[in-house]
Amino acid sequence: MMEPKLVSENIALLNLIFKNLSPAYFKVRFWTGEEWAPPGLKEPKVTIVIKNPGILAHLLAFPTDVRLGEAYIYDDLDFEGDIYSVFPLGEYLRQLYPRLLTNPFFWRSLFKLRMSVRRARRLEGRQAAKLKGKTHSIERDKQAISYHYDLPPEFYATYLDPMMVYSCAYFRSPDQDLATAQKNKLELVCRKLRLKPGERVLDIGCGWGGFVIYAAKKYRVKILGITLSENQVKYANEWIKREGLEDLAEVRLLDYRQLDEKEPFDKLVSIGMFEHVGSSKLWTYFRKAWKLLKPGGVFLNHGIAADWSWRIKRWSFTDRYVFPDGELLPIYKTLTVAERVGFEIRDVESLREHYVLTLRHWVKNLEKNYEKARQFVDEPTYRVWRLYMAGSAYAFSINEQSVFQSLLVKNRERGENDLPLTREDIYLNWDIME
Template sequence: MMEQRLISENVVLLDQVFRDLKPAYFKVRFWTGEEWNPPGLEEPKVTIVIKNPGILAHLLAFPTDVRFGEAYIYDDLDFEGDIYAVFPLGEYLRKIYPRFLTSPTFWRKVFKLRMSARRARRLEGRGAAKLKGKVHSIERDKQAISYHYDLPPEFYACYLDPMMVYSCAYFRSYEDDLATAQKNKMELICRKLRLRPGERVLDIGCGWGGFVIYAAKKYRVKILGITLSENQAKFAQEWIKREGLEDLAEVRLLDYRQVDEKEPFDKLVSIGMFEHVGSSKLWTYFRKAWKLLKPGGLFLNHGIAADWSWRIKRWSFTDRYVFPDGELVPIYKTLTIAEKIGFEIRDVESLREHYVLTLRNWVKNLENNYDKVRQIVDEPTYRVWRLYMAGSAYAFSINEQSVFQTLLVKNRERGENDLPLTREDIYLNWDILK
């Protein structure tokens, strides 16, 4: 009797909240196996499995991404089918929520269901980040990086390409596989930087060393990579030794603010690290890059950007469980500060659609390697990564966020540099790379 009453109350709530969702494309399965099918549903894209009788009321009372994310990662609910179909529901709820704020009927249903429902057993595992210290201090940034990147490298290898590149790939064709697309991206960056043998290059936030290895092997540059992740630094250092590149490549455990080279670099590159810098440190970041670069030198900055409605989203799901203290700023803010420092902006390229393809590849690889992943990390960790990567793919697909490669030059006196008149050289002879 209790079970049926709880299900009936959930059904009434679902009917009220989703009556205006047209066309209907999802269904709900309750913990007893019974289902709710909205009117007009033909073939559901996704089935939401409710395991906790009170979770629906908990989510609808205050529909934030943190609550939805925690409900999923701790197994109060699950998704069967197309996980990407879940995210438009968040948009729908944000639009209709003001209508329910002043509805006594809605709130009576919500509170009644929350009070009478039992609490399901939550999965044990990865918890929210708990960082200490001043935001974007070197010590706190190291904690933030460790929280995300210092899991075993074998876990990341379950969904990344063989070069362990953890940033947006470059698909020259929809038929490109992930490994090819990541090599394309590294080649594109090398060409934009016009790398030449013997040049000194700094890779800010080098990850597991994929670009360091690629640039050293193919372009014979002398490249230093830096990271705040101990696991990444160790992995990259061992990889360099295996490749016999110790005379060209080096990776250090170091913050970009701590780099103190007597001789400036010919080229700088930052690939997928910019999101960790923070709005308050953008001036520091670009000023440091300026000091580290030779006159006439190039700096390629590859980073995710927020849309025009930018605001710092503290205590979002991503901030708590994925990239603590990470901040996305709009491209105009990035470019404005870079110019104020003294850089000339020579090229800006959006790779937004490429990141949709990249993330979908990562999600597919993660799902296909579920059994292997679970031998390395706990279930909540798997769910955090699956949810954040799928959600990010959706955000890029609707232009809620984008990713840009920005080529900056530190001109010599009177605006002189060695850049060619056109960009044709970047795209010539790509076919020989196959």
């Protein structure tokens, strides 16, 4: 099929699908340089660049997020401008697709164009995760964590704040900068835990050590961080040494299930690790936390929540290229298991809107630091991160996903604990470590 014919077939397909889109906010540029826009377009928010003549038909024949993601990360198509504007098109297509399935013209167009798919040179780089072993075994979880977190720390530094916090920030006003908002979050967690000097604290899934450093430096607690990422352990312990905190802080390469229970902790915290636990290990996770905690102690569990039970992993871009074996669970399921283990639920706070702001900061930083990021990772990896973080921001903005901080207490006999009657102390005399 000649180039003009290929372009006209793509245009006919776009006209069929988007003729009723209102308001129009995107345009398409083809590999030839020709452009198409929906009726009524004034100013496009994003331009979708089609580089492979048959990719549109390939995506529409079986529209899954893994197909779209692979088309983008391997450069069959590209997005110029506001990447967030791409995601509402997915909703539009999901609503329209049942009608397209019964349209003969739609299928004839797809057949013609799919015959012209040319597998142009694909970008070299990141491939889908290939994990071995039983799901959520310690060894397989280590593979999953390594797949996402064992890239060079310098890459993460291109979009994270100076404390290298890879979880939702806490914005006391919408215009706060990311660094301040992340210190706000660290301070908020310390205050919810009511940390006191000399207490023994465990950070489950400590990342590069941001909370470990903050809590040890400001609150003078003795804190142990654990992670399954070798790069994070190395980075965190070097940071601890630079800060002169070796007598208070340590990070180990360790799964929470392997931790000795002989000397329990005063406080536990898990910030942004819970997504890796899995529904089959919920009881194991909370029961282990219960055993690791002293009577009267508190556990702050910070994690993303959603109902992903309907998702099929082989069609999921996130599972294949971002967080293999990651699971998002509805908050009621999490808290139900925590209660059955024996914890009392004392406080639950949603930070959903805060994660929208956080992710938008990360995407902006990543795009701004493109050249620097490419010094440490290949082009497909950069694209994976740009796409997944922008898509996550959109999911949080429409309440498809949320994030909660749950404060759990292991009461002493007869329900006794040391928590105050109100939450007022958390917000009084607010100050963060400079």
